[in-house]
Amino acid sequence: MSERAPGSRYDTGLATRRSVLGDAHVDRAGANMTDFDTDFQTLITESAWGTVWSDDTFSKRERSIVTLALLAGLGHHEEFAMHVRATAQTGATAEDIRELLMHVAIYAGVPAANTAIKIAKETLAGMQAD
Known part of the structure; x- marks a missing residue:
């Protein structure tokens, strides 16, 4: 997955994504990423994982x-x-x-x-x- 500024919503999302789905899954997603889906992978990492899954309202x-x-x-x-x-x-x-x-x-x-x-x-x- 692409590089982002440390402490960004992307980094938070990537860490949360890894903690939920596991390193192997996230590494596969990154290895399979192409120019076609880079923006999509960034979107879900920042929004689904960096915002929704990283919020502490729900366990x-x-x-x-x-x-x-x-x-x-x-x-x-x-x-x-x-x-x-x-x-x-x-x-x-x-x-x-x-x-x-x-x-x-x-x-x-x-x-x-x-x-x-x-x-x-x-x-x-x-x-x-x-």
Whole structure:
């Protein structure tokens, strides 16, 4: 990822992103970055990670639960699986995921929750195997 002034929202976001998603994921994203998506990567690092995820109003566990519910409800399956894996760093538990998916079923629909349950089961099983 590109260089920024020390202490910038970008640096804060990058540190938060690493703490939630892990160094390997962030390093892969940086290695795969091209001129086409540099501005996008900067945007999400500064806004999603440097502003939203870095705010201390919610704990990382709480923010993880909210994020998982939104991703499941909106059908963003790859991002949902990535954030299930991130629960190893955020402190959200399998029980939290199970409960948030009950809310998704009621408020976003059973099909969305059903798909997310399948993804969560596969992802959690893979995490246990590692």
